[in-house]
Amino acid sequence: MTVSVLMCGDGLAPDDRAGLVDSPVRVVDALCRYPEELTTLDEAVDALVLVLHNDQVAPSDVEAQIRAAGLDPLGVPMLDADEYAGDPTRLGVAVAAASARAAAFPGSNPAHAKPVFPDRFTRRSLFTVPQPSYVAAPAIDSLVCAAGDGCDLCVGACPQQAYTWVEGRIAYDKDVCAPCGICVTTCPIGAVSNPAANPDALAAQIEAIVAVHAGPVGVLFRCSRGAADPAPPDWQVVEVPCTGMVTAPWAVAPLLQGAAQVAVLPCAASGCDRGLDTRAEAAVDFAAELLVAMGIASDRVTTKPTAITTIPLPGAPIDDPFGPRAAARVYAGLRTVTQSDVAEVAGAEASLGVVAIEAGACTMCTMCVQRCPTGALAAGYSSAGQLTISFDPVDCTACDQCMAVCPEVGRGAISVEHVVDFAALAAGRTELNQSATHACERCWQPVAPTVMMDRISDILGDDPALMGHLTRLCLACRGSS
């Protein structure tokens, strides 16, 4: 994989320019104003990183030149040259990390591109009509999406109401969407993707930060659209569409990759214009609580980055730390490296849960199983012929969909505790409930679980004729009789 790094030479101090001579960065004078230079890229280049003066760039022009060079603009990290002025060491780390991110970019398609018109003007754009540029937006893989089973987690999570559930599929209004990435971290099966928050690319970027930075380094999650304060020394920026999308496992995962500290930065002074700061703060609060329970200082994960004062935890890289359903792996990894014996930590932001079924109230209708988007709840038959419902906490994201669909939830048939329960995680899949099934008098196929028959009997006990009709034969035989 060949990654090219181009930097605009405008305003570059002679010392800084000299310091870049032996680096992978190629300085191109006036690149911000004349991005046509991008078309001179070597055809063998697979990925690109740009270091530009953001306030001088006409995004649509740069994007056009990137496409003309055969690359995907949504996969080209653009660093702000002004942020790294006078600090070539930090620039070097940022460039290496951005290169890793670009190299790991899996590609996008037109559904991922949302047109926006500029809300500011450059010297060049003052003399032309406004041109749209394209920002990364989410797209749904309908082959993966579980909307057909009733899942509507993205609908409830989206702060812009860009999603609606319509007859077993998710309708997405890109026009309404202000891409924040919350749908990406909410979807437990990875059906929603956003090129600006690709799990593989993020993991690669943080790995590179840790590998290249000399000494302990902090990873700073920062909103890509909000005004931001500059990062303190020894902190490296990882841009995400909105820090409101950062979950507690995301906030902890960089520690396992070798970062000394993690900060999830709320938007500067004026705050988030969409009111999503509180989401980031809640995720950080839970992560800090978890760390304290494991005997680690809570400031390893923070919203207020200060000077790095700690050394990294022993490295324990895990697979796909930012992928869907990574929470169990991340928390278990953290428990291992800290050698903690903490049993459980509860909290709404845990991103993990434990489902309990009240045997006396559950009718084994298995609607919870059908709705569960991750397969944490599963149904099957035991060797003794009993219908069983089992549960694996590793796959549970505490989405509460099982409670939403349970017809007996009012009787307490099912409940979900939002908790990181290490004993349950270690135990793996366990049986929650079971029942014999009532067999059809004609074909001996199952009619319904016995506990469901009992429940129907409770309700229809005073109508033995109807009860007999419902319980004697299965649906198929009832239709043919």
Next chain:
Amino acid sequence: MTVEAPSWAAIAGTRQGLYRLFGKALLPPDGGVVSTLAAAAAYLEEQDLARFPFYAAWLSFRSALAIAPTVDELAVAYVRLFASGVDGALCPPTESWYKAEARFGGTAKLVAGLEADYRALGLAVVGTAEPPDHASTQLEAMSALCAREAEAWRTQQDPAAADTLEYQDRFLRDHLATWFGDFAARVHHTDPMGFYDAVTGAVDAFVIQEVDLVRAMRRQLGAA
């Protein structure tokens, strides 16, 4: 040297050409079609297409044109994909196949509604053997609307241009964008890496882009 950003009239003109080109590519092939398409594509390539995210799909389309299949090869592929099969065509290029229940008169109802929509836009389907809900007919209709928009921008009739954008927005969201993705996916599974896979892939990417772009332009004009 700096490349000037295109005006909205120029963009509308380019979009008109793209719709027309793609509409032509989805008609039954006749002699010289490939060279005609290649010449039109070469002209459109000069219109700064790299400004739009469908450019990668466009390059695939250009590559398919560069292979220069013969008209006989195209005719065989066209009939196999779009015109014949045991249970009808493998990949019917018509909206009604994807959205209407034929047994209950759904096709006729959809086509009648579509013709009414054409009339409301000041258009009529004449001079073509393809049905009103055929992909090429719908692409040609969008081409006509883009031509109208380009003319409005050129003559500085901004309200008329905004009106035309609204018609395009409605037509795309009511018709073309609602079924073309399913059609393109069907072609992709039936004719992977073939000429018509490249065509429908490019059109699908273009239509996705158009739905977003037209709405964004309307919003920019304060009309959406």
